[in-house]
Amino acid sequence: TQLLEQSPQFLSIQEGENLTVYCNSSSVFSSLQWYRQEPGEGPVLLVTVVTGGEVKKLKRLTFQFGDARKDSSLHITAAQPGDTGLYLCAGVVGAQKLVFGQGTRLTINP
């Protein structure tokens, strides 16, 4: 069974601070995705990383895929209250199956 460990599970910081969320596994994934989910809604895809060592940026969000394709990180610079939400990493297994991490519930306080 392939598992993804996300840390921290809860994070509450002040507006303007930086933060990093980690997603780790002992398994290799063909690719890894990051989602954001609002309460009462389905997850929305933020990014897919495919190549080991790959770095992708989405405005203030920076995503990195580990060299061995077993781990990933999400770094947010100058966090804003609008960044509040549940962030989920998901490893792609085989051609289509997603294995989700436990999620990181992020709260940005004004």
Next chain:
Amino acid sequence: GAVVSQHPSRVICKSGTSVKIECRSLDFQATTMFWYRQFPKQSLMLMATSNEGSKATYEQGVEKDKFLINHASLTLSTLTVTSAHPEDSSFYICSAKGQGPSYNEQFFGPGTRLTVL
């Protein structure tokens, strides 16, 4: 972008009754649909994968006779929770995967909150 809808968004039912949840891909043909379950403050757990016209593949520990999945067309999959009990109360989310440039991406529905009394 691709849109996936779910109906109903919320449902409350009595213990012992069956509930059907629909998942539709509105602007693309979904060759594969997935059903997930999410408990409060927890992550998504894959329940089953369904391909149009064939039987669903259930994940280990998911009762196929309790959670009936039908994927009769390229735009519609249904999940029926049979003889529902309070422990089946959860947030059920579907996703759909199709063809074309974004064929490798799953598009998620908004979810259905099931409460069994």
